[in-house]
Amino acid sequence: MQTEDMELKSTRYDVADGIATITLYRPDRMNAWTGRMHTEYRYSLEQAEADASVRVVIVTGEGRAFCAGADMQALEGHAAKGGYDSGTRDDIPKPGFGVRPEFDQNFAYHFGLTKPVIAAMNGAAAGVGLVLACFADIRFAVPGAKLTTAHGRFNMPAEYGLSWLLPRIVGLARANDLLMSSRVFLTDEAYDMGLINRLVPHEDLMTEVTAYARTLADGVAPHSLAATKRQIYVDQHRDVGSSVAEADKLLDEMVAERDYKEAVRAWMGKRKADWTWPNK
Missing domain, CATH: 1.10.12 (Lyase 2-enoyl-coa Hydratase; Chain  A, domain 2)
Structure with a gap:
């Protein structure tokens, strides 16, 4: 099933047997994040929340990356404008809003959703891509994929509440390392520190994620x-x-x-x- 009210250009949205799958779909740019992608992502979440047949949401990437972070053209635009521009409009969809004031912010809106979100990390995740994965409730990932908070090398702060969330997932000492160094680490290390719930070979990733989603949809x-x-x-x-x-x-x-x-x-x-x- 494809959404009809908004033309999806940088994502895909499909529903099958109670499971909604949102696919970041800019494989030629390693699914780099843009304002358009964020708008479409939130629109799709809104559709999933409103659809009583949907029990679980999966978010994944097309191609070899989950999400390589903010698109470099957007980063260049921030420098040219002398300030940050999210690339979104004021009327952007607001799934998960209205539950608690704390949740009415970028990515924190995941906490206001009624349906679990599973990140199927098919490849690398950097910056906002890692943020997106961390705000999911459950994370499956392929082995050997590169991860990084990334912000430090661009003279940016820890983004979108990651300084609040990451210590709660992996503990303060590990979070301090990842946030302060912006170093590259692999999903294998992320699994060892508890950031990833399960490592799955690439060819089996979506099968295993969908099977897990099915246990939630049918058994809970x-x-x-x-x-x-x-x-x-x-x-x-x-x-x-x-x-x-x-x-x-x-x-x-x-x-x-x-x-x-x-x-x-x-x-x-x-x-x-x-x-x-x-x-x-």
Whole structure:
């Protein structure tokens, strides 16, 4: 299925069996990030959020790179203008916005989505490409691909909240190394430090990612998946007592839902559950 309201020039969007796949599609430029690509990416996420049939989102790259970072022409444009220009318009789609003020920012909007995002890192990721992967909930990657935060060599700050996020993924000491040095490291090292969930040979990457997405789509109640994702990221901003209180409140509400009763019946009958949320 292809989106119709926006002409996609630098991405592809497909939905099959409850899984939406967003492909960064500038293989001749190693999927370098542009304002157009960011707009299309957010538009596709908006479509996936609005589509009740979509349970999981996969983001990947076409060709030999996941995303090589900001397009060099855009970097040259910043220098010529004497300031940063995102290349996006004020009316850019806003998936995930309106949940918490903290999430209403570039890439932080991933935390406001109700559906998990899996990064299928088919190759190198630098700068904003690494940012995108880090804001995904789960990361699969091919072995031996180059990664870098990149910003240091361009006299830029750590981008898009990566200085907040990366220490929470790999720990402060490792994050300090990657952020302060902007050194190149491989996905193999990233796996060892916990940044990558699973390394998969290139020829098997999409098969394994899709199979994992299928386990989420088929084996986890969609409201449970959405609520758990929300708890994870909101809990990064609050105390443990508030987390427990929210969990108790959600438990009381969700046990009264149709999908809880269906889950029990499916478990007892040893069959696949027929989830209905959000169409209760």
